[in-house]
Amino acid sequence: MNTPRSIAVVGVTVAALGLGVSGATAETPKRDAPRTVDVTGTARVFVGAYPDDDVRITFDAHATYKTWGPDATPASTRGKVRMTHHFTAQNATLWYEAKVDCAVAGGSVATVTAVITAAATPIKDWVGKRMAFTVLDNGRRDQVGNSSPHDDVPTCLGGTRKGAPAPFNLITHGDFKVRHNLPPIQ
Numbered sequence: 001m002n003t004p005r006s007i008a009v010v011g012v013t014v015a016a017l018g019l020g021v022s023g024a025t026a027e028t029p030k031r032d033a034p035r036t037v038d039v040t041g042t043a044r045v046f047v048g049a050y051p052d053d054d055v056r057i058t059f060d061a062h063a064t065y066k067t068w069g070p071d072a073t074p075a076s077t078r079g080k081v082r083m084t085h086h087f088t089a090q091n092a093t094l095w096y097e098a099k100v101d102c103a104v105a106g107g108s109v110a111t112v113t114a115v116i117t118a119a120a121t122p123i124k125d126w127v128g129k130r131m132a133f134t135v136l137d138n139g140r141r142d143q144v145g146n147s148s149p150h151d152d153v154p155t156c157l158g159g160t161r162k163g164a165p166a167p168f169n170l171i172t173h174g175d176f177k178v179r180h181n182l183p184p185i186q
Contacts, residue, residue: 034075035065035182037103039110039135043174045144054086057144059135059176061112063103070185073156077101081114081133083146094120098131102156105180108137109167113155130155136167137178143167144176 039061047055059081063074079100086093098114105111112133119126129149136143145165147153 033181035068035180037061037063037065037074037105037110037178037180037182039103039105039112039176039178041142041174041176043142043144043171043176045169046172047169050085050087052088054084054088056084056174057133057146058082059112059133061100061103061110061114063100065182068182068185072104074102074104077103079103080117081112081131094123096120096123096126101130104156105178105182106184108178110135110137110178110180111156113153116149134165134167135176135178137176140175142171142174142176144169144171 039059042056042058045055045057047053060079061077061081062079063077065072066075077100081098081100082095084093084095096116096119098116100112100114102113103110112135113130114133115130116126116128126149129151130153131149132147132153134145145167147165
């Protein structure tokens with residue numbers, strides 16, 4: 001029965017479904033619009049091996065693709081990733097910054113690769129090595145995973161079995177945003 005009340009309930013349900021599924025978006029670009037990926041935000045991360053430590057990651061990663069398909073690489077990238085880890089037991093903080101060289105996404109998941117450009121003195125030998133990150137934008141329950149620094153992680157992880165791990169670390173405070181207009185590759 002199409003009473004005003006039943007129509008209102010259906011309208012509210014449809015609106016709620018449209019708003020609450022995920023924070024990530026995959027927009028449909030205009031025909032010749034560039035394909036873009038943006039991964040942004042700062043969050044405190046729970047790392048199971050260090051439950052009392054304060055681990056924070058900031059993403060400001062952006063990529064633009066002129067063409068999109070298998071093995072596509074961005075035409076341009078900008079931004080950085082910053083990670084700090086305060087070891088509570090030792091009362092010491094390590095940090096690094098890395099220059100983004102790739103960001104790619106599908107659905108609510110993004111992978112970012114970046115080359116470390118600066119680091120705290122105890123880990124200075126990480127400068128020049130590449131890291132890989134996977135971000136799951138799941139509203140306010142985001143997750144992140146990252147590799148250790150490597151010499152042989154290629155840009156965009158192309159042609160390798162090494163890569164970013166599953167995003168198994170939960171965010172305890174903050175938020176990551178994955179925004180892109182990359183269609184699925186068919």
